[in-house]
Amino acid sequence: MVKKMQRRPRRDESLSREQIIAAAIELLDSGGESGLTFRNLSERLATGPGAIYGHVANKSDLLEAACSAVIGPGVDLQAKDMSPKAAIRAVALTMFDAMDAHPWIGSALAWAAGKSTMVSVLERVGQQVHALGVDPDKHWVTVSVLLNYILGVGGQNAANAQVARAREAERAEFLSTVADAWLQLDPDRYPFTRSIATQMSVHDDRADFLAGIDLILAGIESVV
Template sequence: MSAEEKPIASVWTRPQPRQREQLTREQIVAAAIELLDAEGIEALSMRKLGTRLKAAATSLYRHVANKDELIQLAVDDVFGELHMPVSAERGQWRADVTCIATELRAMSLRHRWLAAELGQVGLVHIGPNAMRMAAGLLAQFEVAGFPADERDRAMGTLTAYVIGIAASEAAYLSLIARSGRTEQEWVAGLRPAFDDASHQYQRLREGSSAQQDLPPQQIRDDDFAYGLERVLDGLNSRIGT
C-alpha cells in the first residue's frame, strides 16, 4: 500500500495508554476545554496545557499525537452536552429537531471557539458524540418521511444554518467580551454611529428603530428562531416527494 493509499489515522481508533499513566485522556480533554473556553483557540498549546495540568508536555503526547487531535477530542466532548430525544415520532419531528438545533446553538455559544473549528476538524464526524447527534437527526428526518436520498442533505442544511449563525454570534460576543462592556452597553454605544451612517437609508433606520428598546439577546434569539422556522418550512415541503 502506497503512502497515498494509507487510511487516515484517527484518534478514535488508536488504543489509549494503560491507566497506569499519570494522566488520562479525559483529564487532558477537560483541561483543554477549560483553556479554550477561557482564552480561545489561539491560546491552546501542548506546553501551556501541560503547565495547566502540572505535567510535562511529553506526557500529553502519549494520549494525543498533536494539537489537531486534541481539538478533535475537545469538539466531540462538548457535543456530548447535547440531549437527544429518546425516540423519533412522526408528529413530533419538527419540535424535536427544533430542540436539537436550539441546544446546538446554545452549546456553540457556551464554547465560542467551537463553531469556527468545526469546518477545520477533519475527523470530527466520527467522534462518538457527534455521531450520536447525526444519527439522532437522521432518525428524525426518516420518521418524518423525508426521501432516503435527502436525509443527509436535510441534516446538512439544518446544521449549516445553526453553526453558521452560531459562528457569527460567537465572534460578536467574543468581541464584546474583550471590550469589557455588556452587550446592552455595546449596542447602545454603536447606535449614534449607525444613525449617522444610515441617515440616507430609511428602511435601515426604521428596522433599527423598531428594535431599539428590545434587549439585544432577545433580538438574537428571535432572529435565530425565525430563521430556523423558515429552514424547517423549506425542509417540510420535501416530505413525501
C-alpha cells in the same frame, strides 16, 4: 552565582484522559485554539508531554475530545419521545449554547467533518430530516442547510460576543448605539433599515436563532 530556574512541582498521581480534556477546555476557553499547546497543557497539569501523549495522539485528537465532552451529551439525546422538529430544535439549541459558552467550538467543528462528534451531529439531524418525510434525494441539501445555519449563525454569535467582551462593551449599550445610527440614515435610501432599528436594539440572539430554525423547518414541511 547563576540562579537555578525554578520548576513547577510535578504531580504525583497519574493523569486520566478526562483530566487532560478538562484542562484543554480551560485553555481553549481562556485563549482559543492558539492557546491550546502541549507545552501550555503540560504546565497546567504539572506533568511532561509524554504523560499527555499517552492519552491523546495530537492536538487534533485533543480538540475532537474537547468538542465531544462539551456538546456530546446534549447532542446524543434520546429523541424517541420528541417529534422530529422538536429534536432538531433541541440539537440546534445545544449547539448554539455550547458555541456561546465556548466560542472555539465553531471553528473546531468546521475542520472536523469526518470526526465522531461532527458525525454524531450529522446523524442526529439527519435521522430527524428522514423522519420528517424528506425525499432521500433531498437529504443531503436539507441537512447541509440546517448544519450550515447552526454552525454559521451560532459561530457568528459567539464571535460577536467575543468582540464585545474585548471592547468591554455592554450588549444593550452597543445595540442602542447601532440603532441610533440606523435611525439617522437617509429615509429615502434606507427605509427598511430605519423601520427595524428599534427591533434590532432589543432583539434576543437565542430567540432569533431558534426562529431561523423554525423558518427552515417550515420550508422543509412545505415541500414534503
